[in-house]
Amino acid sequence: MTSIRTIALGAVSVLALSAGSALADGEVNIYSYRQPELIQPLMDAFTKETGIKTNVLFLDKGLVERITAEGANSPADVILTVDIARLTEAKDGGVTQPLNDDDINNQIPAQYRDTDGNWFGLTTRGRVLYASKDRVSEDAITYEELADPKWKGRICMRDGQHSYNIGLFASMVAHHGAEYTEKWLAGLKQNLVKKPDGNDRAQAKAIHAGECDLGLANTYYLGLMKTNEKEPEEKDWAASVKVLFPNAADRGTHVNISGMALAKNAPNKDNAVKLMEFLASDEAQTIYAEQVFEYPVGPNAKVSEIVAGFGPLKADTLPLVDIAANRKTASELVDKVGLNDGATQ
Structure with missing residues (x-):
């Protein structure tokens, strides 16, 4: 199995990502290529709003291989990553599932999401x-x-x-x-x-x-x-x-994206969808854009003051x-x- 470095955020231990605990109520498991400190404010805001705990597994590489090896018992619910290449890699690797969600589709322009609903852009x-x-x-x-x-x-x-x-x-x-x-x-x-x-x-x-x-x-x-x-x-x-x-x-x-996808065998699918709906919201995208100095794709989300200083992005x-x-x-x-x-x- 691919060697990875794991980081558990908040009060959640790495053991929370075992297949057994993944089935607990009120949790959602995120496999992330994005640095944990960059997404922590998002996870905190989501938990505060919904009461759902977030368990984050950070991977330097090998996300697709990891989920493939875990198979049907994979605890992964949501995939967070950067770059269109890694999003399409996840789709082509068969570790995502399509999601047709009106709340998400209304927030994210068609050019920044997969036509089959296997991935969605969050920031550019x-x-x-x-x-x-x-x-x-x-x-x-x-x-x-x-x-x-x-x-x-x-x-x-x-x-x-x-x-x-x-x-x-x-x-x-x-x-x-x-x-x-x-x-x-x-x-x-x-x-x-x-x-x-x-x-x-x-x-x-x-x-x-x-x-x-x-x-x-x-x-x-x-x-x-x-x-x-x-x-x-x-x-x-x-x-x-x-x-x-x-x-x-x-x-x-030319722009590239950070994005999200619903994992193929998400054991906490309802919570995963709630998290993805939250991440697509203007509130979350504004938080995310402030953290990573990127441009949110939501219609009413705001760029950070520093990014605004670069000038407008067409x-x-x-x-x-x-x-x-x-x-x-x-x-x-x-x-x-x-x-x-x-x-x-």
Whole structure:
């Protein structure tokens, strides 16, 4: 069985996630890829409102494998995760079940939920450009422009095969086709100042250090850096960049999601549905968005003050299922053009 790290929240012990106790009244079991401290305020609010206890199992990886191995006796009720890839992985792995719930469907736009009801988006994050405040005068940009030679030696990014980048590249395939995207990736490659490396925060660090002028990154990392009291140097990195929302003047910026799904064999299904309805509410999405510096998908949920300071996000309306369908092609194109090798002389 896949090795995992577990964290039990509140007064709940890890043993509460055994199949036997999962059947107790007034509980719901959550398997989460999301860090426990980020979802704890949501769990506290749900328990306060309903009296239902939440048992959270945090997994670094192997969620689908874990639930598959547990089989029909799995205690998992609700799956929480980030990234469309992991949501579709859960569906394709056969560990979710469809849910047709009017309260949830009315809250979550169709582009952010599975057509069969196997997963639902809760918050979005834009795949944006961090730009040097000192060296980039532009306040508008498109993804297509990243292949323009004017940016040669000025762009940095993390591994081209990382799921965040593959999502963006898959959206380019969906919009423009594979042939165009291959040429675009080749142009982007030639504009890289170095081989892709690090994480999204590292791109802000590189801009602060003067190594590059533009960095592909998710919006929420900027909020995390701005509020990082444990590593205050990250505040300096964040202060050196501004956010450019690509394609804001036309189709909109590519977004990815955090989301939820109803586990296939949920032993506490009624409570699971109550939790999912709560998570889809404007109240919960406002709490969630404040915690993770993301954009809620609910019609009346509010963004945090820090996120509002990034500027308005006009999201690409392309359904995420269409993007997910092109991820394999995008991954193959990354290898085909040798994106991770960096620019050639």
